Amino acid sequence: MKKAISISLALVGTVFITSMIINHSSALPAAKDGIVSRPIPAGVMKIAEKSCVKCHTEGGKGMAQLHLNLSNWDKFSPEKQAGKAKDMCKMVSKGKMPPMSFREKNPGGTPSQEEVKIICDWAQSYQVIKK
């Protein structure tokens, strides 16, 4: 009899712990669709530093920050990071960012083709993990 009780207690315990784990992981935003918040990789940040941060970080241009504030990147949800990374790829691929006036004043500040690819590969990596 005592044995039966301890077995059923162990069973209840196992179910309880399992449900805790399941509940806990589904409460994390990242677990839902498999993408997680991550910092901007060093390779991308290097490009952003010469081409984007002047306007798109704290103390930069008001309008630019409204669209994209790289200072707050690590606080973005994974979905927001994925969306913003995609926007960044789109804007540099089309040659819309950095703006023409910036390119004229900073000849070295325009991302090269390889650098555009680095940004877009990184943006793509969010989608790949998402599945």
Ligand code: HEC
């Ligand atoms: C000289 C300042 C400046 C620089 C440098 C700059 N931007 Fe911008 N960016 C802006 C401004 C201003 C806006 C908002 C107004 C607009 O859409 O033109 C903007 C908007 C954006 C948007 C939002 C576009 C939209 O329509 O939603 C993205 C994404 C973006 N920039 C990415 C970048 C990236 C990536 C770089 C670096 C490769 C960069 N920007 C460099 C000024 C800048």
